[in-house]
Amino acid sequence: MTACGVTDEPGLRIATNQWIGYELLYLNETISQNQQSEPLRVQLVELLSNSDSLQALAAGTVDGAGLTLDEVIGARAAGLDLKIVLVFDISTGADVLLAKPGITRLEDLKGMRVGVEQTGVGALMLESALTKAHLKASDIKLVSLTADRHLAAFEHDALDALVTFEPFASQIMKAGGRLLFDSREIPDGIVDVLAISAKALQANPDTLRSLIARYFKAMDYLHDHFLAASRMMAPRLGLTPEAVQAAYTGLSLPDLKENRRLLNGSPPPLEITAGKLATLMLRERLLAQKIEVNNLIHAQALPEAES
DSSP states (O other), X not given: OOSOOSSOOOOEEEEEOSOXXXXXXXXXHHHHHHTTOOOOSEEEEEOSOHHHXXXXXXXXXXXXXXXXXXXXXXXXXXXXXXXXXXXXXXXXXXXXXXXXXXOOSGGGGTTOEEEEOSXXXXXHHXXXXXXXXXXXXXXXXXXXXXXXXXXXXXXXXXXXXXXXXXXXXXXXXXXXXXXXXXXXXXXXXXXXXXXXXXXXXXXXXHHHHHHHHHHHHHHHHHHHSXXXXXXXXXXXXXXXXXXXXXXXXXXXXXXXXXXXXXXOSSSOHHHHHHHHHHHHHHHTTSSSSOOOOTTOBOOTTSOOOOO
16 A cells, blocks of 8 residues: 555555554455555554554654554653554453463462563453452562563463463463453453554545545455455465464454444543553553543544444
């Protein structure tokens, strides 16, 4: 989607990493090329991680990125004027708390070593699990470790349980991890979104609207032709088509109607979620100071509601 579009807008550079929730952007590219659709002035920039995307946003080398909601909140606190324009996915089981064999209840975590990545998502998952077990953070031994170390830490008995997510969750369960808690128990709590800088948003309203409209057409194609779509996505992801299909387990992909529900209202439901998450992040010292979230969402780029 790198060629000139039909408008005189400067265009958008959007950073992503290799996460199944962002993959419809690339499926859209493939479908548009196959159908010889008029190209958009949009460049997808694939980076290794969301941290790299945040650095690119801070450096001004991209205009937007696929990020988790807590990452958008953190970026806003760091001074980046980002607006959420689309909800990609909501975790409905892809984020989990796994434990060693022999630990069968959340209540058994008292006094145990529990690993977690120091992010808003990690804090939300851990707090929710402990609350369900009527435990406090002081009741466990917290082990801070990044996601790339989760499997090795589990295999080398460096912890008794951990909060993790796919694809690490499946790998750890194969190594004996037992599921104690997952994101189905915190509906709408863990969200991936498309965030665009306010400056780029103002300069590219038509380009963004066209991109989002095509995104939902790619979603329709995924629903109507799941196997064909999986085959299109597999080579870029380095997965088999069957693995692509399995990767969507544990994720909800909000359609246009659900996006409109999440991003509209007074206040929008996603803004309420963001406020709760920002409060949690401040309490867990993931934010240096309180931030307002009441101007975080821009729903105007969504297509009109379907009749």
